Amino acid sequence: MLAMNYRGPYRVRTEQRPMPEILHPEDAIVRVTRTCICGSDLHLYHGMVPDTRVGSTFGHEFIGVVEEIGPLVTNVKIGDQVLVPFNIACGRCNFCKQGLYGNCHESNSMATAVGGIFGYSHTAGGFNGGQAEYVRVPYANVGPTVIPPDMDPDDAVLLTDVVPTGYQAAEMGGIKEGDTVVVFGAGPIGIMAARCAWFFGAARVIVIDHIDYRLEFARNYSKCEAYNFKSMEDPVVFLKKITDWYGADVCIDCVGCEAEGNALQTFTGKITLMQAGAATALQWAINSVKKGGIVSVVGVYGPPFNYVPIGNILNKGITLRANQASVKRLLPKLIEHVQAGRLDPKGLITHKVPLEEISDAYHIFSAKLDECIKVVLIPSTKS
Amino acid sequence: MENNNFDYKNIPGWGMDIDERNEPTYPMKNYTGDDHKRSEYEKPPKQPVDVEILKSTERPAISAVFGNASPPSGLSGMIRRYAFKHSEDRYRHWIPLILADRINAWEGILDDFKSGTIPNIPAERGWKSELKYNRAALTKKILVTGVVSLVLLSYFTRKKR
Numbered sequence: 021m022l023a024m025n026y027r028g029p030y031r032v033r034t035e036q037r038p039m040p041e042i043l044h045p046e047d048a049i050v051r052v053t054r055t056c057i058c059g060s061d062l063h064l065y066h067g068m069v070p071d072t073r074v075g076s077t078f079g080h081e082f083i084g085v086v087e088e089i090g091p092l093v094t095n096v097k098i099g100d101q102v103l104v105p106f107n108i109a110c111g112r113c114n115f116c117k118q119g120l121y122g123n124c125h126e127s128n129s130m131a132t133a134v135g136g137i138f139g140y141s142h143t144a145g146g147f148n149g150g151q152a153e154y155v156r157v158p159y160a161n162v163g164p165t166v167i168p169p170d171m172d173p174d175d176a177v178l179l180t181d182v183v184p185t186g187y188q189a190a191e192m193g194g195i196k197e198g199d200t201v202v203v204f205g206a207g208p209i210g211i212m213a214a215r216c217a218w219f220f221g222a223a224r225v226i227v228i229d230h231i232d233y234r235l236e237f238a239r240n241y242s243k244c245e246a247y248n249f250k251s252m253e254d255p256v257v258f259l260k261k262i263t264d265w266y267g268a269d270v271c272i273d274c275v276g277c278e279a280e281g282n283a284l285q286t287f288t289g290k291i292t293l294m295q296a297g298a299a300t301a302l303q304w305a306i307n308s309v310k311k312g313g314i315v316s317v318v319g320v321y322g323p324p325f326n327y328v329p330i331g332n333i334l335n336k337g338i339t340l341r342a343n344q345a346s347v348k349r350l351l352p353k354l355i356e357h358v359q360a361g362r363l364d365p366k367g368l369i370t371h372k373v374p375l376e377e378i379s380d381a382y383h384i385f386s387a388k389l390d391e392c393i394k395v396v397l398i399p400s401t402k403s
Numbered sequence: 404m405e406n407n408n409f410d411y412k413n414i415p416g417w418g419m420d421i422d423e424r425n426e427p428t429y430p431m432k433n434y435t436g437d438d439h440k441r442s443e444y445e446k447p448p449k450q451p452v453d454v455e456i457l458k459s460t461e462r463p464a465i466s467a468v469f470g471n472a473s474p475p476s477g478l479s480g481m482i483r484r485y486a487f488k489h490s491e492d493r494y495r496h497w498i499p500l501i502l503a504d505r506i507n508a509w510e511g512i513l514d515d516f517k518s519g520t521i522p523n524i525p526a527e528r529g530w531k532s533e534l535k536y537n538r539a540a541l542t543k544k545i546l547v548t549g550v551v552s553l554v555l556l557s558y559f560t561r562k563k564r
Contacts, residue, residue, distance in 0.1 A: 073479075073504070114441075132462055383529025
């Protein structure tokens with residue numbers, strides 16, 4: 021089968037690889053019909069996540085058709101069209117049982133700080149991902165969800181990560197009616213978080229980024245204000261000023277470890293790797309939120325640590341909330357929002373590319389060429 | 404040491420200020436109290452271990468399922484094995500892993516040659532799309548690299564003379 025093959029930082033290709041096999045009685049093999057490149061895949065692509073091994077296949081956003089099931093799989097059957105949450109979750113451990121499907125204790129031997137994730141380095145379990153024609157899906161009784169027959173596959177594939185992560189970013193913000201919410205990052209997750217902030221009663225949603233076409237996209241898609249931090253002397257002062265010198269009620273970091281905008285963060289985080297990437301967005305979030313405000317983090321940071329103003333978290337009484345999205349927990353509500361037309365996930369897709377052209381797709385997304393927001397890869401075996 | 408006979412509920416005031424609403428993980432977590440059972444839960448069947456799996460020192464055993472994407476091998480594999488002797492808390496875990504990743508990229512190139520494949524690095528880096536969508540920047544990059552290389556070359560050759 022054709023699959024993506026990581027060769028080192030900034031180098032990926034497709035090549036023929038062995039078909040995945042059932043390795044556990046609760047496995048399924050899914051024939052991939054749509055798969056995306058996530059913004060967090062770029063952290064792998066850029067070599068920012070430790071234990072990203074050459075030969076791995078990335079891809080944690082995918083949908084497809086169940087082709088084969090293990091003897092203990094009962095929740096899906098061969099031929100089902102399924103969307104597969106990016107978290108690999110056993111459904112039995114005490115974390116899964118409490119809805120923390122992103123923190124499963126039985127899906128990752130290699131790190132305790134993160135549950136298993138498809139195609140997201142050996143730090144996240146060493147599973148091959150869905151940027152391939154076929155993929156092994158462990159715990160098939162838990163994750164895979166049958167796609168409603170009337171749902172557009174382009175909507176379905178974005179329900180595997182982008183929509184739940186954006187939604188949970190807003191949810192973790194604990195937004196109250198009338199709140200001012202600032203979202204850092206106008207990538208697909210930031211745009212979705214800004215859109216979802218309205219569900220929780222926000223009165224004002226502001227997106228901060230430095231790429232004009234993405235800010236314009238956010239204004240239109242998320243119905244929010246959007247500002248370019250490169251046009252400001254100091255983004256924190258700017259945000260204080262436009263919130264009546266009070267600070268935002270909620271700040272959401274949708275950027276993670278590859279932020280721009282602070283020379284010291286960039287030097288220590290991206291150039292010398294003295295910290296796990298540049299934590300500029302998180303620093304701005306902490307410093308821009310009001311006293312007693314909430315900072316929600318879904319931007320991805322690698323181990324071991326980052327330089328952030330922890331003293332300000334204490335002194336301002338900030339509540340910091342963060343987690344990988346619990347896709348399975350959120351799916352029923354989000355499917356309803358999509359089916360009712362309240363959310364338009366496929367509106368984020370700007371590029372549809374054959375799987376064979378994955379090298380160019382990664383570069384376009386990484387270098388933000390051709391006004392790229394979201395790339396969907398289509399394997400040739402889709403039909 | 405834990406004293407199993409100790410009845411903490413007899414401590415004066417025990418539990419008086421319990422507030423069920425004081426739960427900052429809501430609604431992410433449906434708190435059931437099962438956390439107090441720790442690692443006691445119905446364990447899934449185990450995936451047979453037929454490849455080398457490196458395990459975090461912070462857990463007692465390999466998880467019930469695991470990925471087998473790229474088992475450790477070569478020099479990078481040796482470094483990864485060293486890294487996994489140390490907990491996730493230590494630099495000695497993460498820094499060697501980053502080093503192993505960089506070495507692994509070179510091993511990948513050697514493996515390509517060994518298997519008779521010449522890696523097309525410009526194609527792998529997506530230069531076709533760079534040429535299509537960012538031609539001016541690519542031209543500038545090539546020109547700057549060329550000029551800098553020429554300057555350095557002439558400087559060093561002159562110094563030798």
